[in-house]
Amino acid sequence: MESVIDIRGLGLTFERDGRRTEVLRGLDLSIPRGAFVAIVGASGVGKSTLLRVLIGLAKASAGQVSVTTRSAARQPVALVFQDSRLLPWRRVVDNVALGLEGSGLSKIERRARAVEALRVVGLAELAGRWPYQLSGGQRQRVSLARALAVEPEVLLMDEPFSALDAISREGLQDELTRIWRETGKTILFVTHDIEEAVYLADRVVVLAGAPGRAVIDRTIDASRPRHRDDPAHSALIADIRGHIARPG
Amino acid sequence: MALTQTADLPALSASSRARLGALGSIGLGAAGLLAFLLIWQAVPALGLVNPMMLPGPLAIPTAFRSEIDSGMWLKAVTGSLSHYGIGLVIGAALGVAVGVLTGMSRVAEDLTSWVVRLLRPIPGLAWAPFAIIWFGVTPKAAVFIIAVSVFWIVFFAAHGAVRGVDRDLLEVAEAFGFRRAHEKLLKIYLPAAMPGILVGLRTALGQAWMAVVAAEIFGVPGLGNRMIEASSLLATDIVVVYMLTMAALYGILDSLFLVAQNWLLRWKA
Numbered sequence: 001m002e003s004v005i006d007i008r009g010l011g012l013t014f015e016r017d018g019r020r021t022e023v024l025r026g027l028d029l030s031i032p033r034g035a036f037v038a039i040v041g042a043s044g045v046g047k048s049t050l051l052r053v054l055i056g057l058a059k060a061s062a063g064q065v066s067v068t069t070r071s072a073a074r075q076p077v078a079l080v081f082q083d084s085r086l087l088p089w090r091r092v093v094d095n096v097a098l099g100l101e102g103s104g105l106s107k108i109e110r111r112a113r114a115v116e117a118l119r120v121v122g123l124a125e126l127a128g129r130w131p132y133q134l135s136g137g138q139r140q141r142v143s144l145a146r147a148l149a150v151e152p153e154v155l156l157m158d159e160p161f162s163a164l165d166a167i168s169r170e171g172l173q174d175e176l177t178r179i180w181r182e183t184g185k186t187i188l189f190v191t192h193d194i195e196e197a198v199y200l201a202d203r204v205v206v207l208a209g210a211p212g213r214a215v216i217d218r219t220i221d222a223s224r225p226r227h228r229d230d231p232a233h234s235a236l237i238a239d240i241r242g243h244i245a246r247p248g
Numbered sequence: 249m250a251l252t253q254t255a256d257l258p259a260l261s262a263s264s265r266a267r268l269g270a271l272g273s274i275g276l277g278a279a280g281l282l283a284f285l286l287i288w289q290a291v292p293a294l295g296l297v298n299p300m301m302l303p304g305p306l307a308i309p310t311a312f313r314s315e316i317d318s319g320m321w322l323k324a325v326t327g328s329l330s331h332y333g334i335g336l337v338i339g340a341a342l343g344v345a346v347g348v349l350t351g352m353s354r355v356a357e358d359l360t361s362w363v364v365r366l367l368r369p370i371p372g373l374a375w376a377p378f379a380i381i382w383f384g385v386t387p388k389a390a391v392f393i394i395a396v397s398v399f400w401i402v403f404f405a406a407h408g409a410v411r412g413v414d415r416d417l418l419e420v421a422e423a424f425g426f427r428r429a430h431e432k433l434l435k436i437y438l439p440a441a442m443p444g445i446l447v448g449l450r451t452a453l454g455q456a457w458m459a460v461v462a463a464e465i466f467g468v469p470g471l472g473n474r475m476i477e478a479s480s481l482l483a484t485d486i487v488v489v490y491m492l493t494m495a496a497l498y499g500i501l502d503s504l505f506l507v508a509q510n511w512l513l514r515w516k517a
Contacts (some may be wrong), residue, residue, distance in 0.1 A: 056422075057419060057422055057423060074425065075424065075425050078423075079423045080425070081416075081419075081420070081423075083416070085416055085417060085420045086421075087417060087420065087439070087440075088434075088438070088515055088516070089439040089440070089442070089515045090439075090486035090515070091515075096434070097420075098420075098424055099425065101426075101435075102425065102426070102431070108390070130514075130515045131515075132515070146424075150424070156332040226430050
């Protein structure tokens with residue numbers, strides 16, 4: 001299957017106050033179109049950095065990263081942050097329309113697309129609210145809608161549900177699974193929650209060590225819909241937990 | 249009696265208690281104002297001060313009417329408001345522009361830092377000699393002095409507000425493809441800095457008003473000038489008319505500003 005993201009020998013070194021920190025070294029990863037891949041690892045292992053490189057917020061120090069998209073979309077990749085990062089001075093609908101500005105669409109078309117994206121996450125009726133009027137779960141749904149609105153081929157998600165309460169989190173996980181199945185987007189989902197990764201993704205990549213590298217790359221072939229405490233997953237979860245605890 | 253009243257209070261809902269409290273403070277405020285007017289009237293009436301030196305409040309409406317009838321009042325008010333408005337707009341526009349620029353660009357900040365340190369401590373009124381040399385005793389001179397006073401306040405407010413913009417929100421703009429300075433300016437910096445800029449503008453509104461009066465005392469036509477004219481004729485009732493006019497105009501402008509600010513910041517919780 002053709003791959004949409006190709007990472008070859010990715011290395012990244014930060015320099016801050018004269019101190020060099022090597023975050024990633026020699027990372028190889030190839031992600032086929034339409035896959036749902038979870039990247040798991042302890043904090044500080046370079047998971048978020050990987051996403052930042054893919055969207056162009058950070059520069060690789062070594063290696064190559066290529067995102068091959070089919071469409072001529074203005075923005076083939078979109079990112080959902082851990083905290084919703086809505087712009088507080090924009091109403092919900094205008095937050096969602098942010099990425100469409102500069103796309104040549106008229107304001108009416110942008111709003112229509114934004115409302116459509118809000119409908120996908122089930123919040124169309126909140127389009128006219130201000131962000132401060134939303135709950136944490138609603139904010140994160142709006143943030144997801146903002147990313148979906150630009151119709152990206154690849155959706156990058158940086159621990160998007162980790163700040164939510166358990167009920168909102170599980171609701172959003174199921175919603176995301178549904179959206180993925182309906183849209184066929186490629187999803188790269190970063191999390192430190194092993195159960196979440198195993199529940200959502202059809203492939204789990206574990207980053208560990210300092211600098212971070214892939215220590216496990218496992219396909220999950222469980223049928224969908226899945227069950228949260230499927231005993232078939234417990235061996236894999238235990239295996240991943242062991243690798244994160246003792247990298248290498 | 250006092251005991252029963254205390255016992256009754258918890259029966260009132262929190263909102264009606266708040267309303268009672270609000271009514272109470274309005275009542276107290278009105279009582280205080282009335283007491284002030286009474287004392288003011290009593291001081292000259294009892295002969296404590298020569299009424300020529302301090303006219304009582306009852307003398308003011310007559311003086312006010314004569315100023316209106318002669319057309320002087322309207323002329324002074326429109327004169328002052330036009331210096332005020334033009335000076336405010338020029339000073340605020342430049343202040344926001346330079347403040348935002350130095351807030352966004354480290355180079356611009358470093359480049360201007362010493363100039364700012366040199367010029368900043370100079371009070372707006374210290375520019376009066378140059379204002380008069382350059383523009384003469386004209387409305388332009390008043391506009392200049394007002395604009396200088398407003399500039400510094402708005403400049404610092406805008407600079408600080410832009411420096412304090414949340415980096416995370418800038419990343420959002422970048423992640424959605426807005427990486428050029430003017431895109432980030434319009435999408436993030438300006439709206440995010442707006443609360444801080446508005447605080448500066450409101451302070452400037454008051455400062456500019458002081459600068460208006462000061463500039464006019466040098467002879468530029470307007471409220472301050474008319475006041476000085478009246479005082480040289482010992483028409484102290486007319487002086488008071490203009491003092492109260494200044495208070496009223498400032499009160500109206502500040503209230504209008506608050507309405508505009510509340511609308512602009514309606515997105516805040």
